[in-house]
Amino acid sequence: xxxxxxxxxxxxxxxxxxxxxxxxxxxxxxxxxxxxxxxxxxxxxxxxxxxxxxxxxxxxxxxxxxxxxxxxxxxxxxxxxxxxxxxxxxxxxxxxxxxxxxxxxxxxxxxxxxxxxxxxxxxxxxxxxxxxxxxxxxxxxxxxxxxxxxxxxxxxxxxxxxxxxxxxxxxxxxxxxxxxxxxxxxxxxxxxxxxxxxxxxxxxxxxxxxxxxxxxxxxxxxxxxxxxxxxxxxxxxxxxxxxxxxxxxxxxxxxxxxxxxxxxxxxxxxxxxxxxxxxxxxxxxxxxxxxxxxxxxxxxxxxxxxxx
Numbered sequence: 001x002x003x004x005x006x007x008x009x010x011x012x013x014x015x016x017x018x019x020x021x022x023x024x025x026x027x028x029x030x031x032x033x034x035x036x037x038x039x040x041x042x043x044x045x046x047x048x049x050x051x052x053x054x055x056x057x058x059x060x061x062x063x064x065x066x067x068x069x070x071x072x073x074x075x076x077x078x079x080x081x082x083x084x085x086x087x088x089x090x091x092x093x094x095x096x097x098x099x100x101x102x103x104x105x106x107x108x109x110x111x112x113x114x115x116x117x118x119x120x121x122x123x124x125x126x127x128x129x130x131x132x133x134x135x136x137x138x139x140x141x142x143x144x145x146x147x148x149x150x151x152x153x154x155x156x157x158x159x160x161x162x163x164x165x166x167x168x169x170x171x172x173x174x175x176x177x178x179x180x181x182x183x184x185x186x187x188x189x190x191x192x193x194x195x196x197x198x199x200x201x202x203x204x205x206x207x208x209x210x211x212x213x214x215x216x217x218x219x220x221x222x223x224x225x226x227x228x229x230x231x232x233x234x235x236x237x238x239x240x241x242x243x244x245x246x247x248x249x250x251x252x253x254x255x256x257x258x259x260x261x262x263x264x265x266x267x268x269x270x271x272x273x274x275x276x277x278x279x280x281x282x283x284x285x286x287x288x289x290x291x292x293x294x295x296x297x298x299x300x301x302x303x304x305x306x307x308x
Contacts, residue, residue, distance in 0.1 A: 001137050001163040002214070002236060003206040005099050006261060008066035014301045015256075015308075017101060017238070018061055018293075019268025020070040020089060022050040026273040028286045047081035050074075054089045057272055060290040062096035064297045067137075069101040069238075069266055090136055100136045101238065105167065107142030107149055114152040121164075122156040138163040140216060140238070143193065144178075147200065154213065157204060163212040166200075168193045169228060171218025171241035190224060191231065198232045208261070210236040217255060219247030219265065226254030229262065237263040242300070243270030249303045260308040271296045 009015050024032070027049050035052065039045035058068065075086035090100050106116045120139050123130040143150050143166040153164050169179055169190040179190040194215060201211030211234050217225050219241035229237070237255050241247040242265050255263040274280050274296035275289035284292040 001099070001157075001161050002204075002210050002212045003208055005066060005138075005163070005236075005264070006206075006208045006210065008099060009261070009264070012064065012066055013305065014065055014297075015260075015264050015304060016065045016297060016300055017067040017069050017264050017266045018057070018065055018271050018297065019103070019240075019266050020054050020057065020068050020093075020272065021074050021268045022053050022272070023074060024049075026269070026276065027053050028275070028289050030287055043078045044081040047075070047078045047085040050078075050082070051085045051088055053272075054085075055092055056290040057293050058089075058093055058096055058098065060294045061271075061297050062093075062098050064294065064301070065098070067099040067101055067264065068093050069103050069268075071103040071268070087134060090134060094135075094137075099138070101138040101140065101165070102134060102136035103140045105140050105142050107145050107167075109145070110148040110151060113149050117152040117156050121153065121162040122160060136162075138165060138214075140165045140167070142167050143197065147196075150200065154200065154204070157212045161212075163214065165214040165216045165236075165238040166193070166197045168197060168215040169217050169221055169224045171220045171247075175218065175221075188224075191227065194228045194232050194235070198235050201235065205234055210234055210262070214238055216240065217263075219252050219255070222247070222251040222254055225252070229255055229257070233257070238266065239263050240266045243267045249307045252304065253307045256308055265300075265304060267296075267300055271300070 031049050031052050035049035036045045070089055075082035093100050102120055118124050119133045120136055141150055141164050156162050181189045197215050201213030204212040214236040217228055217237045219239045239255050271293050275284050275292035280292040
């Protein structure tokens with residue numbers, strides 16, 4: 001799957017992933033009104049609005065980007081209706097030839113991890129029949145519990161050609177509370193985690209030289225990104241933090257190899273809520289939110305290619 005992701009990046013000349021992180025306040029009023037009229041101001045009503053919103057975004061950007069990344073928390077908080085929306089969103093995105101990265105950040109003991117992995121990237125056996133559930137292509141994983149907590153995902157990556165991105169240096173302001181601590185060897189914790197990710201992925205390297213086991217490396221910490229890139233040449237990076245979190249294209253340059261490969265840059269609110277920005281309001285109505293999202297993707301691609 002990592003090879004397919006790289007091929008799509010090269011084909012589209014765009015290392016961008018769009019985060020599908022809907023919230024009620026960013027859903028255009030005309031979508032909310034229609035859904036609430038049909039289902040009421042209920043969890044089902046909001047989940048239905050989310051799915052229509054996601055579909056319209058996907059329809060407008062699927063020819064520009066290689067992947068989308070739905071963040072499961074936005075859907076889980078709506079209960080069964082939200083999870084149904086999450087599943088339908090993944091299915092619809094894949095029908096449009098988009099690679100799907102499920103942003104789930106799971107991290108638990110091996111027996112629990114096995115169930116998470118089966119549900120999200122593997123298969124669930126029922127009476128001998130195997131079923132796909134969420135059927136994502138990649139997942140994000142918290143590997144700070146060690147190898148046994150991610151080994152079930154590795155098995156599915158091997159058997160089903162899936163992939164994952166393990167948290168190494170995250171983009172949140174307080175990530176340094178733990179990740180920037182120094183070990184007795186004088187290395188930072190995030191460096192050690194990066195080394196472990198590289199080691200875990202040694203047997204899963206594809207034809208472009210990158211492993212199916214990648215790393216989440218926040219764009220908001222450009223110096224750490226450079227260090228991790230130098231230390232882990234075979235690890236593909238999923239990079240959050242561009243745009244809304246403050247990182248610029250210049251901050252991201254160190255996450256890429258000299259050939260311009262090696263990283264996939266995420267933008268969520270900066271794209272799906274672009275229509276709310278002053279720079280788009282004059283040219284796009286609320287009903288054209290998806291067209292504003294398309295322009296935001298094009299601008300982001302141009303900005304990234306400018307520094308690569």
